[in-house]
Amino acid sequence: MIPEGSLLAAHDLRKTYGSTPALDGASFSVHPGEVVAVMGPSGSGKSTLLHCLAGIITPDSGTITYAGRELSAMSDAERSALRRSDFGFVFQFGQLVPELTCVENVALPLRLNGVKRKAAERTALEWMERLEVDDLGPQRPGEVSGGQGQRVAVARALAASPKVIFADEPTGALDSLNGERVMELLTEAARSANVAVVLVTHEARVAAYSDRDVTVRDGRARDLEHAV
Amino acid sequence: MGRGRLSDAYTSGVYTPCTVLLMSIGHTLLGLLESGPRHGYDLKRTFDEKFGQDRPLHYGQVYSTMSRLLKNGLVEVDGVESEGGPERKRYAITDAGITDVSQWLAQPEKPEPYLQSTLYTKVVLALLTDRSAAGLLDTQRSAHLRMMRILTDRKRQGDLADQLICDHALFHLEADLRWLELTAARLDQLAKVVAP
Known part of the structure; x- marks a missing residue:
C-alpha cells in the first residue's frame, strides 16, 4: 500500500484522544523533493497527522513507512535519532531558543549531530544567506521581527540537510507579505535541495x-488531485 | 427575433465584462496619450506592455477605438506621416479628453455584488436531486487550488506588475474557497432549507 517512489507514506492511521477520534483511517504519501499541503478545518486532525508522520506521536494503529523503514517498529531512541538526522521542523512560533543567537540557533541541529562549532556555524550562515537573514547572525531571536525569526527557523530546519521538512502553519503568525516571502524561500530552498515538505x-x-x-x-485524508 | 429584441437580450449580467473592457480600453488609450501624441502602433505596444498580459490588443480594436474618440472630440489628429508606406496618423489628447480621463479615474468601480453564483445553483440542484453536493464542492475546491498554484507560480517568476495582477486573482479565488469551505460545513442545514 506504499505509493511507488514515495519517501514517507502512511496507511490507515487511527488515533484517538480519550473518546475523540483525531485520525480515522488517514493515508498520506510524499515523494522526495515534493511539497504537499495538508489542509482542513480546525480540529480535522491535520496536526495529529503531521505529528504521527514525524514520529512525534504514535498512532493507535496503521503503518508509517519512511525510506523503507517502518516507524512503529523503531524504538523511541531510534525515532529521535531519525528526527535529528532526517527531519526538519518549522512551527508557527516559539521554536527558536531565546538564549542563543540566530546563527547558533541555525547551527543547533548540526551541533546535536556532532558537527564542530565552526563548521556548523559556517553551514548555518550559508543557509541564513539563502533565506536572506545572514545579517542577523549575532542577534538573539527576541531582537528580530516575526518574519525574520521565521526565516531563521526555516534556515535551521534546512541546515542539517534533512530529507523531509514538517511545517505546521509556518506563516500563521505573519502578515501576507512576510508569509508569502517565507513560503517562497522555503519551497525554493526545499525543491533545489530535493527536500520533501509536509506543509x-x-x-x-x-x-x-x-x-x-x-x-x-x-x-480522514483525501487527495483530490489523484482521486479525480 | 428582431433587432430591438436582440439588443434587449444583451443583458448587463451576460455582457458586463465585455462592455467594461471596451470602455476601459478607450480611457486607457486616452490616459496613455496624456504624456504626448502617439501613433496607433505606439499606443498598442504600450498598452500591451503595461496592461495586455494575456490579452494583447488587436490593431482593429486600437483603430476603431481611436475613431470613436476622434468622433467624440476626445482626441485629435496631430499629424499624418507616410514615409513611403501607408499613412500613419499621430493622435493627441484634447482638453475634453483630459477631463474625461480625470472623471473616469475619480469614479469608483462598481463593486461586484456576486449575488448570482453558478456554484450556489449547482450545490442546491445537487441537494435537490440527491447527488453528492459535498463531492461537487470538493471537486471545485481542487480546481480552484490548481488555478491558485498556476497563478502563484506565475507570480514567483514574474515582475511586480505580474505579482499584483496575480494577487488580485488569488485573493478572489481565496474568497471563493472560503465560501466553498463554509458551504461544505453547512450542507446539512442547507439540505433541510431547500428540501421540497
Whole structure:
C-alpha cells in the first residue's frame, strides 16, 4: 500500500484522544523533493497527522513507512535519532531558543549531530544567506521581527540537510507579505535541495505554494488531485 | 427575433465584462496619450506592455477605438506621416479628453455584488436531486487550488506588475474557497432549507 517512489507514506492511521477520534483511517504519501499541503478545518486532525508522520506521536494503529523503514517498529531512541538526522521542523512560533543567537540557533541541529562549532556555524550562515537573514547572525531571536525569526527557523530546519521538512502553519503568525516571502524561500530552498515538505496550513494562498494538496476532514485524508 | 429584441437580450449580467473592457480600453488609450501624441502602433505596444498580459490588443480594436474618440472630440489628429508606406496618423489628447480621463479615474468601480453564483445553483440542484453536493464542492475546491498554484507560480517568476495582477486573482479565488469551505460545513442545514 506504499505509493511507488514515495519517501514517507502512511496507511490507515487511527488515533484517538480519550473518546475523540483525531485520525480515522488517514493515508498520506510524499515523494522526495515534493511539497504537499495538508489542509482542513480546525480540529480535522491535520496536526495529529503531521505529528504521527514525524514520529512525534504514535498512532493507535496503521503503518508509517519512511525510506523503507517502518516507524512503529523503531524504538523511541531510534525515532529521535531519525528526527535529528532526517527531519526538519518549522512551527508557527516559539521554536527558536531565546538564549542563543540566530546563527547558533541555525547551527543547533548540526551541533546535536556532532558537527564542530565552526563548521556548523559556517553551514548555518550559508543557509541564513539563502533565506536572506545572514545579517542577523549575532542577534538573539527576541531582537528580530516575526518574519525574520521565521526565516531563521526555516534556515535551521534546512541546515542539517534533512530529507523531509514538517511545517505546521509556518506563516500563521505573519502578515501576507512576510508569509508569502517565507513560503517562497522555503519551497525554493526545499525543491533545489530535493527536500520533501509536509506543509500543514488552513490558508489556500499558502497551500498554493505546494505541488499537491491533501484535505483532512473528520480524521480522514483525501487527495483530490489523484482521486479525480 | 428582431433587432430591438436582440439588443434587449444583451443583458448587463451576460455582457458586463465585455462592455467594461471596451470602455476601459478607450480611457486607457486616452490616459496613455496624456504624456504626448502617439501613433496607433505606439499606443498598442504600450498598452500591451503595461496592461495586455494575456490579452494583447488587436490593431482593429486600437483603430476603431481611436475613431470613436476622434468622433467624440476626445482626441485629435496631430499629424499624418507616410514615409513611403501607408499613412500613419499621430493622435493627441484634447482638453475634453483630459477631463474625461480625470472623471473616469475619480469614479469608483462598481463593486461586484456576486449575488448570482453558478456554484450556489449547482450545490442546491445537487441537494435537490440527491447527488453528492459535498463531492461537487470538493471537486471545485481542487480546481480552484490548481488555478491558485498556476497563478502563484506565475507570480514567483514574474515582475511586480505580474505579482499584483496575480494577487488580485488569488485573493478572489481565496474568497471563493472560503465560501466553498463554509458551504461544505453547512450542507446539512442547507439540505433541510431547500428540501421540497
